Structure formats: C-alpha cells, structure tokens
Amino acid sequence: MKRDDELRPVRNESGIEIQPLYSAADVEASGGIAMLGEPGEYPFTRGIHPLMYRKQPFTMRQYTGFGNAADTNQRFKFLIENGQTGLNVAFDLPTQCGIDSDDPQAEGEIGRVGMAVDTLRDFEVAFAGIDLDKITVSLTINGAAAILIAMYLAMAEKRGFDLKRLRGTAQNDILKEFVGRGTWVFPVQPSIRLVGDTIEYCAEHAPKYSPVSVCGYHIRESGATPTQEMAWGFCIARAYADEVIKRGVPVDEFAGRLSYNFNIFGNIFEQVAKFRAGRGLWAKIMKEEYGATRPGSMWLRMIAGGGGGGLTLEQPENNIVRGAYYALIAALSGAQTMALCCYDEAYTIPSEYAQRISLRTMQMLVEEMGLAETVDPLGGSFYVETLTNQMRAEMERVIAETDAAGGIVKLVAEGAIQSRVSAQAYRMQRAIESGAFPKVGVNRYRNDGEAANKVEMHPYRIDDARAQMASLQQVRVERDAVAVARALARVEADARSGVNLMPAIVDAVKAYASVGEITQRMVGVFGRYVEPLRFDHRDEVELAA
C-alpha cells in the first residue's frame, strides 16, 4: 500500500521495511502464495505435519544441568515430575572443551555452568531411573560431541535400550561454535570430519537419533540478524551434508535426522515469518539442490527457544513476560520443541522456581490459550504472508552472497563471519545505549530509584568439584588399564588414517576412557583450533530508528 509520507519509515531487524497496513496486493507483489502449500506437504511453509500440535504438542525441554551427575539427575526428575516432556543437558565447560575434571585448566569451572562428565560412569548416574524411550534427551555438546554421543549410545545400550529405536539429539554443530559460544577443540577441517563421522555412524547404528542440531541460535546471540541467523544456519547444514554425501551416503539416508535450533527473541511477526520462510526455503534447498526425495529429508525440524539475547538484567521479572511472548512466537511458528531462558538467567543458573515458571508458561499455551488446536494460525494474514515472502528472499540473498564469497566454511575459518556479527552486535549495543533501539526497563521506563527484586543466586559447591575429581580417580583405578590403553591407541590410529572415528570412540568410552584422554589423543593428530581474531568489519547501517 501507499505509505503516508508523514509516517517515519520502520524497518525490522532483518532490514525489511514495515508498512502500516498490508493487503492482498502486498502478498501478490512479494511473490504470492506459491511457497505456501498445505501443512505436511511440500514446501512445508505451514508446518511439517498435517495436524501439528493437534496430534502432538511441542516437546518442552528446559536446558538443565549443574554440579555432578547426581545433582543433575535430581533436577531432571523434578522437571519430569512437573510435566516436562524432554531433557536438554547442560555440561560444564571442562566437559564441553574436552578437559577432565582433574586437569589444572578445569580449576574453578567443574560443575559450574553444567554437569561435569568425565567418563561413562557419570552418564550412568545422570540418567538413572529415566526411561529413555519415553523422555528424549538432547545433549548440548559440540567440541566434544563425538565422545558424548558415543557415551550416550553406550549408556543406553548398557541399560538395554534398542539403539535402532533410540531417539534423542546432540547439538554437535561445531561451525557455529567458531562464530559464537566458543567450545571448539580441533581446527575447522577435522571438526567437520567429526560431524560427518557422527552423522554417518548414527545413520547406520542409531537411525532415529538426531546427531546434529544446527544452531542459528548462537549466531543470532553473537549479533546476526534473524535472516542471517537462518541463512547461515542453512549454509552450515549444507556444509555437513556435503561432508557426508562425499563419503557416498545418499542424502535421504541421513537428511531426515538433521535438526535445527533457532532463537525466538525480537519482533513477533518478524520471528514467525522467519520460521515459516525458513521451513519453505530448507525444503526447497533439500529438494532442488540435493535431490532429496523423502519428505522427511526436507523437513525443518527444530527447537525454537531460549531468547536469552532479548532478556535483561534490569527489572528481571519483566523477563517472565518476555518469555511468554517468546513462547507464543515459537508456538505460532510450529516448532517441534520449545525451551525458554528463565527470568533469572541474566544473573545465575536458574532456580527450580524459575524453571517451573518457564515450564508453566509453555504449558499454558497448550492447555489454556488454544495454541495447540489449529495449525499455522497466522497463515493467510496479509502481513505475515508478505513478510514470510520477503524474509525468504532475504535469506536467499544472504546464502547467495555467502556462497559467492567462498562459502560458509571458508568465511568462518577466516573469521569473516565472526568479525561481521561482532560489528553488528556493537552497532546494536550502541543503539540500545542511545535509546534508538527500545528496551523496556533498560533505555526507557527504568526504575533507578527502586531497589531491584532479589534474584536467588545458584550456589557453587566446591565439594561437588572435589567429589567429581575423586570419582574420576576411582574410575581410573577400577577400570581395565590395558583395555583403555588399547582403545586410546585405536582412537589415535583411526584419527590419523581417516576412517570413521566413532567405532574407536565408542570402544574407548565403553572401556571408561575419559573425555580428556580421548580428546588429547585426537588433539595429538588434529591439533587445536586457533581463533582468527578480526575486527575489520564495520557496520554502519542504521537500525530501525
């Protein structure tokens, strides 16, 4: 429609100009409804299943883990008793970086931001009494993912679960770790090889397990726009797919187990359009570019959650309300799984109280608010359909631009994506500080005179760290040293020869070799990643002013 010249132009974070009113003509001008289709049918813009939540509401999977395996097991059971339908495991930083609890580098970090895991023994404790056929488990692990996936499969097998039927997810998206989050270990190329090894291995041995969850999420947290978040996520997924296909595995044998993790903070309509647009675009990429034929290979299966980047330290209770809006976004978007950052998360590891509020927020959408009753409820809105078309076009532009510049792997290895998103994060921080980008409670409606409501701080228990080291020591004494030495030698040999490393790693974890021991052998062959630190990108584009 024609814009009233007196209105200030408004752009969303993806740079798309927003009109005060949309009509059928706008939908038509933006590409019409060619990419809309029906839910459960190509290109799946409206949802990957015909009945979506009417048949099965989204899985609720709060990110949890701290201290040792016993502490975490207890919190898992609390969440399950409160109606949570999946688990999402947080690991401490030593585990995430492939470092054992008794390594000097682990000092002060053991069990701090997640559960400490050194050996298979820790997994046996963490998941004791939890039915892995009923509750699917997601492992938030990347640099050490191959080892932790091996551990999960070994633990499940030992408890008698059938690996052919075992479901669950590992994050295992190393390329995004180089952009944001930073729990890398090995250089770029061997890291991609390891992702390929896990996909290839799971396709054969645990075909229902999702070995990768490609994360636009952390790229967004690092400063990317919503369209970059999704476009670069797709570029990364293509890089992993290419790695597996070059080994001769047909696309339809693994693509159905690729999954995604996207962020949900920001403008409601921009976010919903992002997910709808992304669903159609991923289906198109898999079908047209990769020749996938099975519908499941074209599905954008995702956890849409978190929203940490939108939460504020100021007036933390406002984050409860933000979380509710973010959850609404995820539900309107047809996410398979949802998780919410808790209101106290800008301060601390969430309390049980805060976790329960997040869980109840999601449950309310299903039980009270009618979000599980109708598929794609915003479908057909002139605004949402126009924006969906525009967002998809913008994502295609970003993908083409990335490919033309040499591809995502090259740009990440050179640090170009990192430099660009940090430039954007800097611009955003300046915009928040100046008030050009509004944040309630931060740059307007501050309550400076008022004492802030107290947030209950999660205690760090040094005794837990000591107990973890003692338990690792115990395992080292009890295990068969000869079997461990043999298994670790095989890890090193297979790393060198280039065969799939997973069988060797599975053997090593079954012999109770530790995360750090296995990682060290691989570092001996692969070396370590060195960050390409660049600050040469500048970003002068004006945000929605």
Add this chain to the structure above:
Amino acid sequence: MSQNKPIKVVLAKPGLDGHDQGAKVVVRAMMDAGFDVYYTGLRQTPEQVVAAALREKADVIALSSMAGSHLPFCTRLKPLLEAAGLGGKLWIIGGNLPAQDHDALRALGFKGVFQTGSKLDAICDFIKANRP
C-alpha cells in the same frame, strides 16, 4: 608516560568461558575511543594473561567473564600480575559479575568492575580517568 601515546589495553577472556560477544563489543568501543587494544581471544590461563600484558606493554589489563569463574580466576591472577611487576597497571573486569562479588573483586585489585548493562562510554571514560 606521554599522554599522546594511545592507551594500551590487553583484553582477555579468562578460563573456559566462550561467550565473547560482549568482549568483542568492548574491544570495538575501545578502538573507537582511540585505545590500542590487544584482544587475546578465548581460553586464557592466568599465566597467559600475564605474558600477554608483559609482551604488549599493557597500561590496562581487562578481563571479560560471563560464566561465573571470575573469583577463582582473579584470585590466581593477582599474585602473578604482582610478581611480574604489573601491580601498578589498571586492572578492570566486566561481564556477568553478581553484585555480591564486587567488593571481593575490588579487594583483589580490580579497580573497575563493570556489571552487564554498563555503558560502553562509561568503561572507556573510566580507563581515561584512571590510566596509570
């Protein structure tokens, strides 16, 4: 020291914390403020922070910590900085630093403590006002 020479800042990410969005934003703000900034990248041990500060002839040693290990790290760092003769430099820290820890950080020698939500210009102005 000549006031014309740009202030040299070594900004480090201590420990295993990988959240570097804030650190990189602060690096950019310091560059725009005219400082000469050396950013170490992730996973710095206390020994590596000291080595970088010595090598780069830092006026300011800045840490960015988001994952809660600031007190054990700074406790290990303080004697190493002092032993290296860097006790007279300006030490500052920013990030996710609970209010209950601020006094302890100041007592460890961190003159500037910048909690999440601190303004970029406030950090740069503090450095200008407190440079050694």
